Amino acid sequence: METITFNIKRFDGERTWNQEYRLPRETSTLLGCLTKIREEQDPTLNFTSNCRAAICGSCAVQVNGSAFLACETQLDALLDTYQTTTLYLEPLNHFPVVRDLVVDFAPVEKGMRKVDAWLCPSKERRDHLQSEADFHKIAKPADCILCGVCVSECRELAYDDGTYLPPAMMNKAYRFERDSRDGERGKRVLAALKNNLWKCIHCEQCSSKCPKKIPVADEVSYLRRRAIALGETKSEGARHAFSFYDDVRATGLLNETMLALRTEGLGKTVANRMPFAIRMVAAGKMNPLHAPKPVPGIESVRKLYEFSQKMEKEV
Incomplete structure (x- = not known):
């Protein structure tokens, strides 16, 4: 039976090293392989997972330099894509590493606070009814599970000085900017503008790698157009x-x-x-x-x- 090598980047809080594990090839998800390694070979291997159904977003990791949601990624698909029997696993980019494949999502929480990523009901409304058309404006961005894949893949973050808003937060800004029930329309656009909205280089990695197929790059374009419509035309980006x-x-x-x-x-x-x-x-x-x-x-x-x-x- 064919043997698959998993070369995993380890971190114990002080030291970083790579460690290899081998498993026979079988029909399984990437998360299934990681679980088998931990249960049968090395109980000290750390990674996060929960729902196993692409809902919680906790199991995202890098494989051969690209981010994937481990619970929905089939081993066979990875092997066919990379045409190799050796897979290199690392924690997500642009997050502080806690241990092995576990990262700290504090930057996401900080970004959510910057854009007020929650509904601010209009004081003039007495209900929360929406038309079907208004609902469909926010249905896709609301699918975000905060897995961090788009953040890991963002090319701008690779060179950023810490002032750029990660793609997941751009999605949140868009989602509440377009919500017809919100009473503070424009607020998230200005927040995104304050956090270098125009720095996005439109590499489209956030959109192409998103497990939920959310068109984040298109949302960034919308936020830019809204900023201009609000009179914000003096920035270098505009x-x-x-x-x-x-x-x-x-x-x-x-x-x-x-x-x-x-x-x-x-x-x-x-x-x-x-x-x-x-x-x-x-x-x-x-x-x-x-x-x-x-x-x-x-x-x-x-x-x-x-x-x-x-x-x-x-x-």
Whole structure:
């Protein structure tokens, strides 16, 4: 029978090391394999689990560098995906490690407090009835089980200084911003904006890896649009977005020469970008005097703008 090697990153509070365990290949979930290792080979191995039904979100771990919910992840699927009989297991990224595969979810709790991730009922309402359409606006984001997969996969958090709101909290901000029963609409948008809403690089890892298929990246885009609708247009992120928006509508092309100036302003651009810009000009990669002319078919591009604006109003 084929033997599967589990190389698990261990941590005892002071020391980190990797330890190998071997199991015969069988039809099982990743959580089933971890449980078997602990029960039959090493009772000191630490990991968390509870419901075994993809509801509690407590068993997420990294396998070969990607986050998975252990209770719903089939061993056969992992082996077929990675084409190997050796799996490397580690705790989730961007969380303090408590022991072995166990992480501290305190950053999630802190993020929930930042966005007031709970319903603040409107004082003018005497009931909590919702239309079917309003319910469907929050049905998918409400599926979040706070497993931490999106947080572990977030590429922005890998370089963040601790000020960026994790994807799970962006989802919470969106969920209550769109709840028709809430009496503080706009509050979560401003909270997300305060916590670097515009830093999201739209790598889509939060959406593609979410066990519940929540489109977190789309929710971030909505929060940005709401921030602009609320008049928050002076941030660098908003100015950067408007540069793309205005240039493409005007000519169908981005005016890269003016992008930094419009985003950061003259002073910051000169201080931070001038040496790079000079090298670009010297290498013939940028012409500071070039102004893009409208591309053929620009009217069709502008019609797409009109259509998207109409759809935005209807939503």
